[in-house]
Amino acid sequence: MVKLAALVVAVALLALLDPAATVVEFAKEDLESDDSLWKLYELWGARHKVARHPGEKLRRFAIFKEQARRVYDLHIEFAGDTPLGLNSFADLSDDEVRRDYRCAKGGAGNGRKKRSFINVKRRTGDGTLPLPVAFDWRSKTCYGHPCLTPVKDQAYNCGACWAFAATAAMESHHAILKNGSLLRLSEQELVDCDTNNGACAGGLAANAFQYVVKWGLTSSAAYPYTARNGTCKSSATFPVLGMTGFARVPAYDEFELLQAVTYGPVVVSIDANNTEFDRYAGGLYPSVKCGRTPDHEMLLVGYGSNHYILRNSYGENWGDKGYMLLPRNFDLHDVFGPCGILLDGATYPEMA
Known part of the structure; x- marks a missing residue:
């Protein structure tokens, strides 16, 4: 009863x-x-x-x-x-979320320079540089199929945002360039086998791209995600994706960042070490509350006239169905960008 x-x-x-x-x-x-x-x-x-x-x-x-x-x-x-x-x-407490979900090792850190006040190359709201005013991969199709795979969840107690950002980028670039077929790639293979990253303790998508260039990557069906560190089993699987390399978007250059995302989503790093990020439930994110030390990798999938569109790996029950609207900052002297998004530049895959 x-x-x-x-x-x-x-x-x-x-x-x-x-x-x-x-x-x-x-x-x-x-x-x-x-x-x-x-x-x-x-x-x-x-x-x-x-x-x-x-x-x-x-x-x-x-x-x-x-x-x-x-x-x-x-x-x-x-x-x-x-x-x-x-x-x-x-x-969940703040400490629990930060302990069990943070994942990038101090941000991307590739080519970071110590620079003070400079003129950041940026496309402002007046449209003076030749880019679309807005662009969003979520609303586009590739050969009749979505260009983006569904939002995934890195799950509790595994800081593998780097692996999820990397696979999401590779999946979308493959869909854009390879007749629209949608792959589901294995984050767990990266967690278990990529020795240049720290598995559930954090890592960088750039290192994951290097792994895939060398070894390829199998599907999530063949190597499913367990949300914990495991023993590498890549020798027992068949790679379904290959890459020729990956490219970097330079730091402090919003124009190059936005230009890159019009060709395909790119991995960026932001400072997510604050309560507002953990509790975000949609709308424009209050970026004035975040710092400038990137510690969390996400996928940039587009932008509007006043915001960036970021895809997270916390599942669809976080943010706007798994996405975040980060306000753009039009201060030409702000070298970091909102939440440090310009500090480490960005990376994206080059497909075979």
Whole structure:
């Protein structure tokens, strides 16, 4: 009887949720009491399919309450008309998210230079340099198929953003250049076999590209993701993708970065070491809150007149269905770019 009652409650909660939504929206009234917050927590758990042991759930609820109020305060300060939302990290502490999801080893660091105030080559909003005003690979098709594979999830306790950014870039470039066929490449092979990276402890997409140039890469079906360090089994698999090399976009050059993404998505690194990134649930990201030490690799898939479009590897329940809108900064003397996006330049694959 108890199990039946719990099932009825769960069904009722799910009925209140928009099935197309990837975050749980809420209002100021939901924060006014523990009872309303508990109801919000139950809704959030139903949406994200999070089940906690009763004792653990009380501890998690305390974290959830704090995070929901922080999201509200941030929204009031920065978000404007963007709906309030809670992503899949809402009952995790800041330390847990940073420990178990951060992944780039100090940023890309390739060709980083010490430069102070310089004129950054940048396409500003007036369109004076010859690029489209906006570009978005999410809305494009390649030979009748999507150019981007679905957003993936690097999962809890494995800092493998570098592997996911690398495979997403290779998958999309293959679709663009190879008659639109969509591959699903193996992040786990990179985690297990690429000795120039640190597996779940972090790494760089540029190193992953070097591995693929030398060895090729198999499919995720043949070498599935386990979200933990493992023993390399590449000798037992067949590579489905080859690369001739990879290219670098120079640091401090927004024009070259935007130009590159019109040909195919590129891997960038940003400073994600802040609560706002962890709790991001859509809309324009408050970039004034982030630093300038890139520590997380993502895939740049386009841009608008006032923002970059970044694909993360935290699943579709983070951000805008797995994507992030990072405001562009038009200060020509800002060498770093918002959240340090220009500091390390970018990389992208060159396909065989």
